Amino acid sequence: MQTKISNCYQQLDTFTYKFITVTMLQQNNSQIKTGSTSAASSSNIFSYPTLWVPSIVEAEPLINHFHLKEYSEALTSEISTGMHYIYISPVTPEHVVKSIIYQLKDTDVCEIYSSQYQLLNFLNHESIVIKEAFKQIIGNTISAKNWLESKNDEPLKVREAYKIAEVAIKLLSEDEKQVELDTLFERCGGKKEVSDWNWNKKMDSLEHKFKKELERRNTEAKGFADELDVIIEELLNEPIVKKQEKLRKKAHKLGYSDAAINRILNQEKANQDKELTILSASEFEALNLTGVKHLIADYVKYGLNLIGGDSGAGKTRNAYDIAKCVIFGEEFLGEKPNETGSVLFVNSPCEMILDEISEYFFDIGILGSDKYSIVTDFNMHKLETLKSKIKEGAFPNLKLIVADSLIGILKSTDPNLDENSDKAGLVVTQLKELSIEVNVPIILLHHTNKDKDAKGVSKFRGHGSIVGNSNNAWLITSNPNLNYKVLTNVKSRSSDNSIKKVFMDDSGKWHLAEVNSEESINKGLLTQVIEFMETNDAAKKYTLPELLNAIGCNENSLKSVLKRGVDRNQLCKGFDKSKKDNRCKLYWLAKNNITPPSPTYTVVTETYLAEPVDIYGFEERLQIGCTYDSNDSNRLHSISESNYQVIETLDAQAFEVNLEIGCTTLTHIGGEGISINSTVATSEQ
Known part of the structure; x- marks a missing residue:
């Protein structure tokens, strides 16, 4: 030292x-x-x-x-x-x-x-x-x-005494203040120079002035405190260094030094650690929670889904294939999405350029749809703007967000942000909170490290909180000596981790390289369970013993099947509180899975009269007007282009056109009108 x-x-x-x-x-x-x-x-x-x-x-x-x-x-x-x-x-x-x-x-x-x-x-x-x-x-x-x-013994002018008294009133305790005021009075010459009345009146005036000042300060301080509370709250949740500096400058303007801000931050963190949120059993059950929701059973949960892999492993095409399935309602590795709708692609400036995205979309089959939007310049500074846009309905029927990639988002937010910092985990948390708040699952792409011996969650690059703060994490690994990739669920809080052998075709579509025999059996059992419920009583809630007795299978297999049905939104689960043991589990058909009764049909006879048709050549637009009479009323029916197909052009005078109207196919040859009778099935519903 x-x-x-x-x-x-x-x-x-x-x-x-x-x-x-x-x-x-x-x-x-x-x-x-x-x-x-x-x-x-x-x-x-x-x-x-x-x-x-x-x-x-x-x-x-x-x-x-x-x-x-x-x-x-x-x-x-x-x-x-x-x-x-x-x-x-x-x-x-x-x-x-x-x-x-x-x-x-x-x-x-x-x-x-x-x-x-x-x-x-x-x-x-x-x-x-x-x-x-x-x-x-x-x-x-x-x-x-x-x-x-x-x-204490030095003479003092009254004017200076008043100034000292004002300081004493502001800074000294009550006893110390009184001693100082009495001493000041004596130093001014006491009663010879200043009357008691004048002195006391002046002291009362100073006291009153100080109290008013305190009230003003308290009012001002309250406003400052409210503003500081907001700043501290933002600092506690802000991972961006530059943004933290701006917040600190705001606090400086309120009169708080960095040391004071740090003390408040440390105290707030300590207080947060001490706080408890307690729900009673009745309060918890009153929330009517249904368990973890899946957009695609086994693969995509509501919350933040992490997909990791080496460069070229196919994580982007994997995410885009999932997106395509959500847009068009197609299967992804044997599972159809529980909901279909639009997809929002969130890209950082550090990732793919638009030409590359367009090529991916073309190969996979997304290009041509109108059910997607792209954010091309996302960073964490724009998180609140994105959240507002989603809540305002800027992306109608939004069902999935695909963010590419974590490292790109970090670097475009702040070049000093490192994936090895715990701040990277905070970014994952904020994206997860976005997913929960707007009720849309997010797929976040992330890279893996170069450690060949690393496995599972340790294979992901960066701080452990990146995977730790996610809801679901899949890892894509490939071996050049094998003709398939391995898709491993390295983190899932609601189901057993699974490993699937998969491959990707030239268009970017993913397929299972081999189907697990147990999964095939379980899918068959699920079909049996649903058929049993539909034929027996579609509105009934069934206990596990009732289903075991009806299906006649292994109990563990049935539990696995029922879970799959819930994940697919085909079944619902709950408890029977009317019984002595209210822990009795119940399963029943989801409303959207109950098959409606078949419609009744009536036969309507309609007479069609084809109007003359003008043909301008095989490549030209063909327009056909058609009138018909029904037994209900006389109506004019225009057939759009989508209702007909040109089969063959014979010559300028003869041609053949197929018209599909309801269940009837009308063949029209030549340019003359023709009358036919057709039977069309229509539903009373």
């Missing part, structure tokens, strides 16, 4: 060196006595003593030896720990010195240096060099306690 001190002050002599060592001991003793030791203070080997001066500009030559503060800062800034020295001259007002001493509370850490010269003249004196000035100040002081006692 002494070596470090001597390095800092090697230009000073033995006297100064000894002073610094003693000052350090004083600081440590003061901290121990007041219990003010902290991580921040213990980490500093030595903090400069504070010197209070009339002007920092005038005291600039001492800046390497003291922490300089102006008199005017006494009532507006934080008082630092350690020793304090006050430079005073004959023109220094007493109320200024006392405002500093009263702020410090402890007179043992304050010394007064009294000079016959004003500071600027003192430092510019021909006999003074900076080292000598430093020695002069620290070696010729009196304690603040002694200085205060010396003032």
Whole structure:
């Protein structure tokens, strides 16, 4: 410790060196006595003593030896720990010195240096060099306690007494304040110079003024506190360094230093750790939760789904194939989506360019659909904007969000954000919260590391919280010696981890390389369960024993089958609270899975009269107008282009056209009109 001190002050002599060592001991003793030791203070080997001066500009030559503060800062800034020295001259007002001493509370850490010269003249004196000035100040002081006692007998003008009284009212305790006010009254000459009535009236006026000031400060402070609460809340959840700096600047404008902000942040984190949210059994069940929801059973859950793989492993095509299945209602690895709708592709500027996305969409079969949107320049600064857009309905019938990729989002948000930082996990959490808030599952693509021995979640690049904060994680691995890839569910809180052998065709469509025999059997059992419920009583809720008795299979197989049915939204689950043991599990058909009764049909006879048709060539547009009579009314029916197909053009005068109208095919040959009778099935419903 002494070596470090001597390095800092090697230009000073033995006297100064000894002073610094003693000052350090004083600081440590003061901290121990007041219990003010902290991580921040213990980490500093030595903090400069504070010197209070009339002007920092005038005291600039001492800046390497003291922490300089102006008199005017006494009532507006934080008082630092350690020793304090006050430079005073004959023109220094007493109320200024006392405002500093009263702020410090402890007179043992304050010394007064009294000079016959004003500071600027003192430092510019021909006999003074900076080292000598430093020695002069620290070696010729009196304690603040002694200085205060010396003032008790000095005469005082009433005007200065009022200023000191105002400081005392603001900073001293009630008992100390009363003693000081009585002393000031006597120093002004007592009753000879100032009447009791005038003095007391003035003190009451100062008290009233101070109370008003406190009320104003409290009102202002409340507004500041409310604003600070918002800033602190944002700081607690903000991973972006640049954004954190902007928030801190806002707090600085409210008068809070970085040290104060850090203390508040640490306290808030500690308070969050202490808080508990408790739900009783009835409160929890009143939420009517149905368990983990799946968009695609086994693969995509509501929440954040992570898909990881090496470059070229196919994670982007995997996600895009899932998206296509959601758009068109097609199967993904044997499972159809529980819901179909639009997809939002969220890309960062650091990932694929639009030409590459277009090529992927063309190959996979998304291009041509109108059920998708693309965000091309996403970063975490735009998260709230994206959330607002989704809530406002900017993406109708949105069922899935595909974000590519985590690293791209991190780098486009802040180049200093590293996937190995816990802030990367916070980004995953924020995206997961977005998914929950807008009730749309998110697929987030992420890269894997180069460690060949790493397996499972450890294969994902970056901080462990990336996978830890996700709801579901799939890993795609490939072996150049095998003609298939392995899709492994490395994290799933609601089901057993599974491994599937898959391959991708030239269009980007994914297929199962081999079908698990147990899965095939289970799919057959699920069909049996659904058929049994539909034929027996579609509205009934069945117990596990009832289903076991009806289906006649292994209990574990039936439980697995029922879970698959729930994941597919084909079945619902719950408890029977009407029975003695209300833990009795029940399963029943989901409403959207109950087959409606078959419609009844009536036969309607209609007479069609074909109008002459003009043909302008095989490639030209063909328009056909057709009128018909029904037994209900006379109507005009226009057949659109989608209702007919040109089979063959024979020549300019003869042609053949097929028209599909209801269940009837009308063949029209030649340019003349033709009348036919057709039977069309229509539903009464």
